[in-house]
Each structure stands twice: as C-alpha cells, then as structure tokens.
Amino acid sequence: MSKSFRNQARYGVLGAALVASVLVPGTTASAVVSPDISVTNAKAHLDQLQTIATNNGGNRYTGRTGYRASADWVKSKLDAAGYTTTLQSFSTSAGTSYNVIAEWPQGDANHVVMTGSHLDSVSSGPGINDNGSGSAGVLETALAYAASGQIPRNRLRFGFWGAEELGLVGSKYYVNNLPAAERDKIELYLNFDMLASPNPGYFVYDDNPAGNGARDDLVSYFTSKSVQTEYIDVQGRSDHAAFRSLGIPTAGTFSGAEGIKTSAQATKWGGTANAAFDACYHRSCDNINNLNLTSLDRQIDAIGHMIWNYAQKDYGTTIPPTGPNLLQNPGFEAGAVNWTGTAGVITNSTSKPAHAGTYKAWLGGKGVTATANLGQSVTIPASATAASLALWITIDTAETTTSTVYDTVKVQIVDGTTTTTLATYSNLNKSTAYSLKTLNVLAYKGKTVTVRFLENEDSSLQTSFVIDDVAVTAA
Incomplete structure (x- = not known):
C-alpha cells in the first residue's frame, strides 16, 4: 500500500446489508456461492x-x-x-x-x-x-x-x-x-x-x-x-x-x-x-x-x-451457451430410463427433496465404504462454438471437519478409454440448498461421450450428494 496514511479515524461499524441478486445461466436467481479458497x-x-x-x-x-x-x-x-x-x-x-x-x-x-x-x-x-x-x-x-x-x-x-x-x-x-x-x-x-x-x-x-x-x-x-x-x-x-x-x-x-x-x-x-x-x-x-x-x-x-x-451477475449479459438439452430424461422423472449405473441411485424418496419434480439422483448417504455411479451417453455437435454441462446439486453431510475430504462425487466425461474429471465436490462443500454448477465441455464437440457421476464414501459418517436437472447444451 502506497504512502503513509496516519489518519485512519473515519470508521463506522457496519450494520447488516442486503446481498445483491446474483444470476446464473438459465435461471432467474441462485443461492449466493462462497467457495473455500485454499x-x-x-x-x-x-x-x-x-x-x-x-x-x-x-x-x-x-x-x-x-x-x-x-x-x-x-x-x-x-x-x-x-x-x-x-x-x-x-x-x-x-x-x-x-x-x-x-x-x-x-x-x-x-x-x-x-x-x-x-x-x-x-x-x-x-x-x-x-x-x-x-x-x-x-x-x-x-x-x-x-x-x-x-x-x-x-x-x-x-x-x-x-x-x-x-x-x-x-x-x-x-x-x-x-x-x-x-x-x-x-x-x-x-x-x-x-x-x-x-x-x-x-x-x-x-x-x-x-x-x-x-x-x-x-x-x-x-x-x-x-x-x-x-x-x-x-x-x-x-x-x-x-x-x-x-x-x-x-x-x-x-x-x-x-x-x-x-x-x-x-x-x-x-x-x-x-x-x-x-x-x-x-x-x-x-x-x-x-x-x-x-x-x-x-x-x-x-x-x-x-x-x-x-462472474455470474446479470449485467444484461449474453448467457452462454443456449440450446436444447442434449440429454434424455435429464430430470430423472422417468426413473432410470436413459441412465445407466448403480441400481437405486435414481429415487423419489421423500427423505431428500428434488430440485424440481419428484425424482433425483441420490449418491452416497450410507455412512459405510461404498461407491456409486450414474451416466448417460451424449453427442456434442461438431458445429458447436460453445458447450456446457450444467447440474443442480445439494450436499448434506454428517462430517464435522472443515479441512479433510472424506467423501466425494466426481463429474466426469468418459471419451472412449479416457476419463476426465471436470469437477470434484466433497463433504467440505456442504450446502443445504441446491446450487447450479456449469462446466465447459466444448473440448468434446464432434464426439459421443458419457457424462458420468462417480461417488466414493468412506466408512465413517455419511455424505449425501443429490443431483437433479442435468443439462448438456451447445450453441
């Protein structure tokens, strides 16, 4: 900080203030996101x-x-x-x-x-x-x-x-x-x-x-x-x-x-x-x-x-990308139709609310050593100039640590024999409300790939990863 600044007397205790509305692609409003920077x-x-x-x-x-x-x-x-x-x-x-x-x-x-x-x-x-x-x-x-x-x-x-x-x-x-x-x-x-x-x-x-x-x-x-x-x-x-x-x-x-x-x-x-x-x-x-x-x-x-x-505030900004959802049964309302993976992951259990509708994908939550996965094949047009994978997720955990990762869900793209992890969420990302995650998949234009969610849970306390309303769009 430049220069000497001896007079720092202009202070006033701040009261509560309203959080500005923050917009994300494809929505009118979203919960405020507060990442943990290392x-x-x-x-x-x-x-x-x-x-x-x-x-x-x-x-x-x-x-x-x-x-x-x-x-x-x-x-x-x-x-x-x-x-x-x-x-x-x-x-x-x-x-x-x-x-x-x-x-x-x-x-x-x-x-x-x-x-x-x-x-x-x-x-x-x-x-x-x-x-x-x-x-x-x-x-x-x-x-x-x-x-x-x-x-x-x-x-x-x-x-x-x-x-x-x-x-x-x-x-x-x-x-x-x-x-x-x-x-x-x-x-x-x-x-x-x-x-x-x-x-x-x-x-x-x-x-x-x-x-x-x-x-x-x-x-x-x-x-x-x-x-x-x-x-x-x-x-x-x-x-x-x-x-x-x-x-x-x-x-x-x-x-x-x-x-x-x-x-x-x-x-x-x-x-x-x-x-x-x-x-x-x-x-x-x-x-x-x-x-x-x-x-x-x-x-x-x-x-x-x-x-x-x-980054997501609406300044009258063009929303990238737009277009029809390339996934089938993206909100799971038809049950497991078009999705493959671990049996029972797609559920209408009232224990965990869906983002919309009744069904959602519930991975984890067992409190024992376990893994689960869910995926769907999708073709991203070769003509795409922008392509994204979006999902709504809420994470509930009994883990009390604020520093140690025990349970995870990975968002992956499987391209032939190559698997790429786009994002990893863990017990440290606990959120009682659904939040929207948007990931870039333009690198896979012209290819048929599998969107996969891979969950791993350890033997101690439970973490539930609940995913709903998944979309792959291209423009």
Whole structure:
C-alpha cells in the first residue's frame, strides 16, 4: 500500500446489508456461492515471493530484479492455468516496471469484472504483507476459478500492478491507456491490498461510486461468517483509485497498516489495542513471518465469494451457451430410463427433496465404504462454438471437519478409454440448498461421450450428494 496514511479515524461499524441478486445461466436467481479458497496454497505463493526477494537483494521493488522475477512467476502460474496473459511494460522513476494482466477466455467480453492487487514491494523489504498477501490471494482465487470448470457469464480479468509504491503508477498506466470503449466494459474493479496484517482489522472500502452494491456484498459476506467489519475510505492510497477516478465502481478490503488499533477494535477483532495493525509496514521485517493466517484465510475467501458471484451477475449479459438439452430424461422423472449405473441411485424418496419434480439422483448417504455411479451417453455437435454441462446439486453431510475430504462425487466425461474429471465436490462443500454448477465441455464437440457421476464414501459418517436437472447444451 502506497504512502503513509496516519489518519485512519473515519470508521463506522457496519450494520447488516442486503446481498445483491446474483444470476446464473438459465435461471432467474441462485443461492449466493462462497467457495473455500485454499489458505495453504496462498501461503505457498507467499513463500515463493519471499524466496524471490531473498534471492534478489531482499526486496521486490520496481526497477529491480526481484520485481521482474515476481511478475514472471505470477504470469507463469496464470499461463499454466489457461489464462490469456500480458506483461505490460511502462517507465517509472525507478526504471522499467510491469503489469501482469490475465483474462479468462470465456464470458461476455462486453461485461468485465476485474480484480487486482499490487505486486511490488518497497525498497526496504520483501513486502510479504504489503502486498504479497493481496497478490497471493488474488492469484490463488484466479487459479481456483480456472480449476473449477465453471463458465462465467461475464469476462473475468485480473491485474497485478507494478510501481504502486511509487504512486499507483502501474494501475494508472493501465486504465489511462485503455480506449474509452474498453474502460466502459469494466463493470466493477475489486482491489485487495494488505490482507494478513499481524494485528488485523477487517475494513471494507467506503469510497465507491453510488449504486455500486459490491461494498454491501462484502459486508454481508463477512457478516455471514460472524466477522464484524468497519468502513474505511482509503482515498488514493491503493490501485482502486485509478479506476474510481474514471467512474468505474470499486470495492475492496484491507486489514490495516501503520494505523493504531483502538481498544474497541481489539474487543471486536482480538489482537492488541494501542498497537499498529502492522508494525512492520514498509520495513524490512515485512517478511514471511509478518502474517496473520486467520485474517488471510478469511480475506481470500471473501475474494472468492465476490469473483464467483460477480462472474455470474446479470449485467444484461449474453448467457452462454443456449440450446436444447442434449440429454434424455435429464430430470430423472422417468426413473432410470436413459441412465445407466448403480441400481437405486435414481429415487423419489421423500427423505431428500428434488430440485424440481419428484425424482433425483441420490449418491452416497450410507455412512459405510461404498461407491456409486450414474451416466448417460451424449453427442456434442461438431458445429458447436460453445458447450456446457450444467447440474443442480445439494450436499448434506454428517462430517464435522472443515479441512479433510472424506467423501466425494466426481463429474466426469468418459471419451472412449479416457476419463476426465471436470469437477470434484466433497463433504467440505456442504450446502443445504441446491446450487447450479456449469462446466465447459466444448473440448468434446464432434464426439459421443458419457457424462458420468462417480461417488466414493468412506466408512465413517455419511455424505449425501443429490443431483437433479442435468443439462448438456451447445450453441
């Protein structure tokens, strides 16, 4: 985070806020999705940034080798995940710097949801909280979205900014060099700068243009996790300011810098009163030991919540893809007709409600070591330019762990002798309501393949995976 910001007095405790309606393909509304973004993976990214700093004079400052190594490493991760990436160079008073811009190659390019963080450190240290934490969180969320197999309604774009510590140079260069028509396509910019302060607070930006709604969605998310928040106007202190100055709606979170935590805040959030949120702010001690992983975990889950939901927000977006359902008996209302697999999986038992109608596929729920499967053959037209597999799923489990996978259901495509797992859901994805999952199957155009659900349950507590209203569509 750039510049000193001594006056952090503009706080106000937030009350409850309404969650904006989030739309998904083929529906009018859906339950809000809150994925669990791996803090273990994010911490591994921070370890790598620390190693880069250590190997390059102790910092990742603009114009020095540590920054270029950081940018190259982030780009390589995004390239491998399937993003279209650009290393955008620009000049600064400290030498050449770079923005890493990554775009997911699906979704309506006329409606862009952008998320960013600054990647550079100050010259005096490795910048692991400021702002390795934001960059690691944004990176891991981007990688998790790519791995999820979902098809976004809107175009997702991620920016890792250079030279923020020199006055937001990178983000200003990026947005000011976009043609006006391209700037107008950005519906929202989300900024994450300092997420793991050792004595953390939970601040939500309060400087967004009127009618944004994203600010309130962040507050509602934290409230749902029993985390109190406070508004803060960070003004021109981080990269969102470059977007806000051009009228683009912005939102973001912040765990505090050199400001002092009050007694009231310590009562609310824990930690130490009358001490800085981050005593190592802009110092050499902002290293891998200068982190609060609980704060990091909560904050990156908030990033995931926003990206997953705003990826599907209806901005008047073209819904991909549309067309008739290529599956037969997709809602199971004819029982097992057209489906093959484990006997008894398709059921009208009243113990588990269907998404619609009476019948559904109920895999698992036995509480003993068992496996079950269900599948149907389908041909995806060779002329397809888009193709998706969609399903509604609810997951009920008696497992109490929040970290260990015991029971799973895999969504697979069987193509001859090759089986590809598109997505895996587990007891960790417990959801009392049905949620829609949409997966990309365009790679199988011109082929006849089998859509299969494969469930595995261990010998301890039960997990029930209930699937209904499956669709394969192409356009």
